[in-house]
Amino acid sequence: MTVQDVRAFNRFYTGVIGALDYGRHLYAPYTLTESRVLYELAHAPHLDAADLRTSLGLDAGYLSRILNRFEAAGLVERGVSERDTRRRRITLTASGREAAAMLDERARDSVGALLGGVAPGDRARLVEAMGTIRDVLGDGRREGAEDIVLRQPRTGELGWIVQRNAVLYAAEYGWDAEYEGLVARIVADFAQEHDPRTERVWIAEADGRPVGCVMCVRDDAPGAARLRLLLVEPGARGRGVGDRLVGAVVDFAREAGYRELVLWTNDVLSSARRLYRRHGFVLVGERPHHSFGKDLVGQDWRLALREAGG
Missing domain, CATH: 3.40.630.30 (Gcn5-related N-acetyltransferase (GNAT))
Incomplete structure (x- = not known):
């Protein structure tokens, strides 16, 4: 495999991802990063800000600005962490859960439409190939x-x-x-x-x-x-x-x-x-x-x- 092979795959896959967001409404009115933050909060309801920053690999200042916007919009609440009083716990409000659910539904519908064009016999191959990419390019720790x-x-x-x-x-x-x-x-x-x-x-x-x-x-x-x-x-x-x-x-x-x-x-x-x-x-x-x-x-x-x- 050469650098050109990887770049060719990247161009192909970004095209696929772009096709999922037809009409550019998949994440609106949030950015992709903001949508990912909402997703993480929806699936782990007692995250500390530090844990969220580590899991997403975000700059502390960047994440803080996102959370400030979410708090101003009534999507999240911040409080003292139960594990460490020096940390801030982030939880979704009812409005935040609604926003996360809306984004999740859009993503499921888009991916479902994409998979609708894949033959049933090829879907297992596709999942296996994705797993291989994650294993090879991951951090070296295979979850088991x-x-x-x-x-x-x-x-x-x-x-x-x-x-x-x-x-x-x-x-x-x-x-x-x-x-x-x-x-x-x-x-x-x-x-x-x-x-x-x-x-x-x-x-x-x-x-x-x-x-x-x-x-x-x-x-x-x-x-x-x-x-x-x-x-x-x-x-x-x-x-x-x-x-x-x-x-x-x-x-x-x-x-x-x-x-x-x-x-x-x-x-x-x-x-x-x-x-x-x-x-x-x-x-x-x-x-x-x-x-x-x-x-x-x-x-x-x-x-x-x-x-x-x-």
Whole structure:
């Protein structure tokens, strides 16, 4: 690779980014940097100014001017940090959260439109290539599974599971609202009635925010549990998050006394299928179907946790 190769890629990618901001309204009325500050504050609600400056690599004076403008506009409030009284804690106001949500929605819509022109089979390649660039040009510290915390969902995060499943599967595979309805019913059934001794939801957290989820629920077949709604955010892929989540379900199901663990997926989800196979799941059947606005091939997978009668 030469300097010219890198510059050619930069010209190409800046063109892609420019195409996302058609009409120049994506970040308006904020600059790109201001939008990024709002994003960070929305996803880590108790940041100190010093932490924010470090994470974004901003000049202290530049960040201070941005925060002064935000405070004057009623977007942020500043107070004494709970960790260190010498520091200033920055939190979004209700207006600030609305502004951050507006920018986030615009960005999701723009990227979703971009991915709409990418074939489903190429999306995994695209994510992998992006991860490679981050690894090679990053600071040398590869974030891994040890940075991920698995925990039970907090208030509002069952809704996050529905929302992120709907958004990601629409963006990456073109699935329609039928899938969102299915996920909503699964989550509602769990929320309304479940036995915590034999059913559980895990949220994968990184840097204080959810980056993945999975469920283990009782199946209709006697002695069987079902793995459902495995999801890993694109920015967290390649860090072993999915492996941790599936492993948590397998361990829990075994300890809960289930005889087998089953799941249903579709053949287009190639990364997930490789993950299931790695954990010992076996493909036991498949059938074509039309669901979520697409022609798909559904697959049933099974993992024996103990022998029948054992």
